[in-house]
Amino acid sequence: MMKKRFSFLVGVLGSILGVIIGFIEFSIGSSIGEWIGNKEDPMTLGIITMLLSIIALTSSLYGYLKQEFSKNLILLIIIGQLLPTVICFTTVGLLWFIPGPILLLGLIFQTKEFWINKSVDINAKGEIKKFYIKGWELSGKLARNFALICSILCLFSVFMGFFTEVFSLYYLKIIQGNSIHFYWILPMDYIKQQTVKKGISSTRYIENTFIMIIYIILLIGGSLALISSLTRSRIFVIISATIILIGLVLFIILLPGILQAIGYNIYDMQGVSTLGLTWYIHLICGILIFIVGLFINN
Structure with missing residues (x-):
């Protein structure tokens, strides 16, 4: 004690x-x-x-x-x-x-x-139960293993966003005259802008608090999914999936305001834009974690 x-x-x-x-x-x-x-x-x-x-x-x-x-x-x-x-x-x-x-x-x-x-x-009944974390030596329950793998994928995608634009939340490409502008939303709180003009490339970073909020929500959901799947807590696995999905929806809602920081109106439909790989990884894994969470045996 x-x-x-x-x-x-x-x-x-x-x-x-x-x-x-x-x-x-x-x-x-x-x-x-x-x-x-x-x-x-x-x-x-x-x-x-x-x-x-x-x-x-x-x-x-x-x-x-x-x-x-x-x-x-x-x-x-x-x-x-x-x-x-x-x-x-x-x-x-x-x-x-x-x-x-x-x-x-x-x-x-x-x-x-x-x-x-x-x-x-x-x-409160005074019963004594034992549970241990044994690294990767899991119980063999398919649902828990699946939730564990999905949570790791979510966290891995955020981690990789620090090193490569491939794992962005959002991608945008705009052509203006002889200049090409690339934008990526990356962890933890910024938009990366790369401009290519006449073969010369320049880069700048625009910080945005809303981006940090989204990444914090996704990290909370992914971390909670990881820990709760290791400890076989059904309720917290389901809660973690819900948090991840809420973060993704909130990102869609906040995206127009986030892009205003670079003077871009998302409703003008200019340029080529798409949600990033990290967003889709969280969407797929969030749904799967929620579903398999229903079958995890406490």
């Missing part, structure tokens, strides 16, 4: 530091651009960082005060700390390397105590 409490106290410490870092970004972020990744809107990102850190703090405190844990409750507590920790590495930049590793350390301790070393006391 003392080890469990210590692991949550580590999370509390990291979360409090995260709130402080978020406030620093909110208040003086424009003056310390290199420390926060030269963000375009540090005030908004500072607020997001503080809110995410508060979520992590709430999860850590709840875990510290709670005496008995169900499988789904442990999953919820872990996710409540993991997602803010990972997401804030993109919203803050170098400053997050202060609270981020502390939060990750607490999560490692919690995972070790709850899922690797020993069993967990389950429900």
